[in-house]
Structures are given as C-alpha cells and as structure tokens.
Amino acid sequence: MTGQSNRREFLRKSTETAAATAAVAALGGVHSMAAEGKSTVNIGIIGCGGIMTHHVKGLVGRREDVSINYLCDVDEAQSAKMAQITSGFQSAAAKKNGRYEDVIKDKNVDAVIIATPHHWHAPIALAAMSEGKDCYIEKPISHVYNEGHQIIQAAKKYGRIVQQGSQMRNSPVTVKAEKLLKDGVIGEIKVAKAWTAETRQVVKPLADSPTPSGVNYDRWLGPAPTHAFNRHRFHGTWRMFRDYGNGEIGDDGIHDLDMACWGLGVTGVPKQITARGSRMMLHGHASDYPDNLTCSYEYDDGRLLIYENYPFTAYGLHGFDNGNVFYGTEGYMIFSRRGAFSVFLGPKNQRGPTEGKELRGRRGYIEHMAEFLNAVRTRNANTKANPLTAHRSCALVHLGEIAYRTRGRLDFDTKKEQFVDCDEANELLTKKYREPYTLPKV
Numbered sequence: 010m011t012g013q014s015n016r017r018e019f020l021r022k023s024t025e026t027a028a029a030t031a032a033v034a035a036l037g038g039v040h041s042m043a044a045e046g047k048s049t050v051n052i053g054i055i056g057c058g059g060i061m062t063h064h065v066k067g068l069v070g071r072r073e074d075v076s077i078n079y080l081c082d083v084d085e086a087q088s089a090k091m092a093q094i095t096s097g098f099q100s101a102a103a104k105k106n107g108r109y110e111d112v113i114k115d116k117n118v119d120a121v122i123i124a125t126p127h128h129w130h131a132p133i134a135l136a137a138m139s140e141g142k143d144c145y146i147e148k149p150i151s152h153v154y155n156e157g158h159q160i161i162q163a164a165k166k167y168g169r170i171v172q173q174g175s176q177m178r179n180s181p182v183t184v185k186a187e188k189l190l191k192d193g194v195i196g197e198i199k200v201a202k203a204w205t206a207e208t209r210q211v212v213k214p215l216a217d218s219p220t221p222s223g224v225n226y227d228r229w230l231g232p233a234p235t236h237a238f239n240r241h242r243f244h245g246t247w248r249m250f251r252d253y254g255n256g257e258i259g260d261d262g263i264h265d266l267d268m269a270c271w272g273l274g275v276t277g278v279p280k281q282i283t284a285r286g287s288r289m290m291l292h293g294h295a296s297d298y299p300d301n302l303t304c305s306y307e308y309d310d311g312r313l314l315i316y317e318n319y320p321f322t323a324y325g326l327h328g329f330d331n332g333n334v335f336y337g338t339e340g341y342m343i344f345s346r347r348g349a350f351s352v353f354l355g356p357k358n359q360r361g362p363t364e365g366k367e368l369r370g371r372r373g374y375i376e377h378m379a380e381f382l383n384a385v386r387t388r389n390a391n392t393k394a395n396p397l398t399a400h401r402s403c404a405l406v407h408l409g410e411i412a413y414r415t416r417g418r419l420d421f422d423t424k425k426e427q428f429v430d431c432d433e434a435n436e437l438l439t440k441k442y443r444e445p446y447t448l449p450k451v
C-alpha cells in the first residue's frame with residue numbers, strides 16, 4: 010500500500026468509526042463503550058448495604074476491569090464502610106455522596122449497580138437509563154407490577170443493558186441442567202414447583218427513635234409514605250414492610266420463582282393466580298406479611314407453577330431450604346439455587362444425572378456480574394436476566410401478593426395485563442409515589 014492509500018484507508022476507517030460512534034451514541038444515550046473501544050467499565054455504586062458489600066468485595070477481590078467512581082448511599086456510615094473495601098483498588102478514590110442524581114448525571118459513568126430497598130429500584134433505574142447508564146438492578150427489578158413495564162420500555166428506548174440480580178441464571182450448574190432439560194431428560198415439563206423454606210425468627214415491633222446522624226431518612230423513604238425514623242424501617246429489616254419490600258416471596262422467593270420460570274420455559278405471564286397465607290408461626294412478628302404463603306399460577310398452555318413458603322422448617326424440602334422441582338412426563342428434576350440438581354427417571358425413580366462434585370455449590374454471582382460487564386462493553390442486551398425475563402419472574406411476586414390481598418383467586422387478562430373484573434386488584438398493579446420522588450416518565 011502506498012503512503013497515500015494508507016492515509017486514505019486511515020481516513021476512511023476514522024470516518025467510519027466516527028459515524029458508528031455517533032450512531033450508537035444517538036441510539037444508545039451518552040456512552041458507547043464498544044464504539045469507543047475501551048474495556049474498563051466506570052461504575053456508580055448505589056446503595057452500600059448488605060448485598061452490595063458482597064458485590065464490591067467480589068469486584069475488588071477479582072480485580073475486575075472496572076473503575077468504581079461513586080459510592081452513593083443516603084447513610085454516610087454505609088458509604089464510609091464501603092470505601093474501606095475499595096481503598097487501594099484504584100488510583101483515584103471513589104467519590105462518596107448521597108444523591109444518585111449526581112452519579113447518573115456524570116458523563117464518565119457507564120453503568121450503575123443498584124442495591125437499595127425495592128421501593129427505590131425503578132425510580133433510580135429509569136432516571137439512570139434516561140441519562141444513558143446501563144443498570145445492574147438487584148432483584149426484584151420492580152416494587153409493583155407496572156414498574157416492570159416501564160423498565161422494559163426504558164431499556165428499549167434508551168438502548169440500555171439491564172441485568173436483574175438473579176445470579177443463579179448464570180451458574181454453571183444452571184447451564185448444565187438447562188442442556189439436560191432441553192435434551193428432554195425428563196420429557197415435557199408440565200409443572201414447576203418453587204419453595205422458600207428458610208427458618209425465620211419473630212422480630213418484635215420497635216418504637217420510633219431519632220434519626221441517626223449522617224442519615225437522610227427522607228431520602229431513604231423516598232417514594233414511600235413519610236414516617237418517623239424506625240430502626241426496623243431501615244437497613245436489612247425494611248423487608249418486613251410493604252412500603253419498601255415485597256415480603257418473603259419477593260425477597261428470597263423471587264430467586265426460586267425465577268428459576269421455576271427458567272425450568273418451565275415460560276414466555277408470558279399467568280392467566281390465573283391463586284394465593285392463600287396466614288400467620289400461624291411467627292406470632293407477634295413486626296412484619297406486614299403472612300408467615301406462610303402458597304400460590305399457584307396457571308399459564309395459557311395449562312402448565313402450572315406452584316410456590317410455597319414455610320418459614321419454620323429446619324429441614325427444607327428435598328434437602329434444600331430454597332429450591333425447585335420440575336415434573337416432566339419421563340421423570341423429575343430437583344434443583345436448588347444453592348448449586349445442585351438431581352434427576353429421577355421413570356416409575357422406579359431411577360437416578361439420573363446430577364450437577365457433579367466439580368460444580369456443586371456454584372451460585373452464579375461471578376458469572377452473572379461478568380455477563381453484565383461484558384454486555385456493557387459489547388452492547389449485547391440479551392443478558393440472561395434481561396428486563397423481559399426479569400419482569401415475567403417479578404410478575405409472579407406481584408400477582409401472587411395481589412391475589413393474597415384480595416380474592417384469593419384471580420383471572421388475569423394476559424394481553425391487556427389487567428385482572429378480570431376486579432378493580433381492587435387492578436389498583437394494586439401500581440402505587441402512589443410521594444412527591445418529589447415520583448417515577449420518571451419513559
């Protein structure tokens with residue numbers, strides 16, 4: 010090649026690259042790592058509590074190709090604790106702040122990891138996507154049913170990558186089980202069961218108390234109704250209250266429901282939902298929720314998904330405190346997100362394949378975060394816990410809870426996504442947001 014044609018080739022490539030960059034940026038918002046050819050993902054951490062500590066320790070410990078630009082929390086003590094974990098990981102220390110708005114407006118941030126209580130997931134994620142940020146959103150992506158739709162729409166509109174924190178989807182145990190199920194090891198799967206059978210203790214109610222210094226409690230409450238500071242309505246224990254969480258079914262249950270959807274291969278939402286629950290074990294428990302709940306979901310093709318929650322078993326079911334059974338025409342598979350599965354075949358329950366010792370206990374955290382970070386780099390939006398997949402699983406949390414709170418048995422119009430003849434239930438598909446923390450419009 011002559012010097013001149015070399016230069017022409019260079020100019021042509023530069024023009025193509027510039028055009029591609031502009032096109033992706035126009036389509037996808039502010040950042041387009043693939044077009045820019047960079048691999049370090051600049052991250053904003055939003056919500057520096059329990060699971061985020063696990064995530065950040067993982068990113069730091071594995072020396073992932075990320076830069077942690079922000080540690081955002083409405084409680085200064087939480088971001089300060091997280092700063093100790095990130096100290097020394099990168100040359101510039103992460104900025105600590107309490108306003109997620111400042112994180113998502115920063116043009117250098119590519120993606121955010123959101124691990125707040127559930128009532129904050131959609132407001133933060135929608136705002137972040139509108140600013141061109143990709144989002145790893147802890148499970149469940151939605152606090153109420155309709156938020157799931159908004160997240161699907163926003164991801165499409167702004168060309169964003171979204172991964173729900175349902176990590177078992179990416180475990181090598183799941184990959185192995187999926188191949189077997191697809192190859193028909195247990196025939197056609199007709200029924201999937203999911204359970205949460207973790208032992209829970211009574212938590213007694215507590216009086217309100219002064220807000221600890223360094224905490225912006227109004228912001229912690231955000232879109233939820235205003236309330237005096239209460240230790241239970243704060244770190245960790247917020248799960249007991251409808252204003253911020255989704256009960257056991259939306260806490261650990263969502264993982265098991267999600268894997269039930271995976272095994273059953275659901276491609277929609279159920280047309281009929283039944284739910285029953287009561288308080289029969291944890292008397293005096295400060296929670297808004299029943300201490301046991303059984304839901305069943307029937308899909309358009311007649312297949313069934315059953316969810317059971319027992320908070321008092323020391324023994325679990327089939328040996329697992331969290332798990333699934335997939336019942337097929339040729340056998341059944343016991344599966345647990347604790348990282349195991351076993352297959353039983355035919356009328357004599359002959360033992361079939363298992364996950365094998367080498368995969369036992371693999372829970373998918375590393376692979377799931379890696380899939381997200383790679384998707385941010387390559388712009389492959391079809392992650393294993395993408396918004397549509399996540400919404401179909403979260404739908405079961407919301408529809409089950411609504412059935413429990415209303416008639417116990419409800420029909421759902423899967424096209425209109427409305428309950429049939431039950432205004433009371435339809436109202437619960439959404440909620441009121443306290444000003445100024447309303448849901449951003451998509």
Ligand SMILES: NC(=O)c1ccc[n+]([C@@H]2O[C@H](COP(=O)([O-])OP(=O)(O)OC[C@H]3O[C@@H](n4cnc5c(N)ncnc54)[C@H](O)[C@@H]3O)[C@@H](O)[C@H]2O)c1
Nearest residue numbers: 056057058059060082083087124125147148174229244245
């Ligand atoms: N994937 C998993 O296995 C797994 C495990 C545990 C929890 N989770 C999920 O992770 C999320 C967090 O749960 P957790 O147990 O870590 O809760 P947590 O209470 O320990 O932490 C939540 C943090 O978010 C902060 N926060 C609240 N509002 C905020 C806001 N507007 N801006 C910034 N920070 C804010 C709180 O101050 C707190 O530090 C939930 O969605 C939960 O369901 C997932």
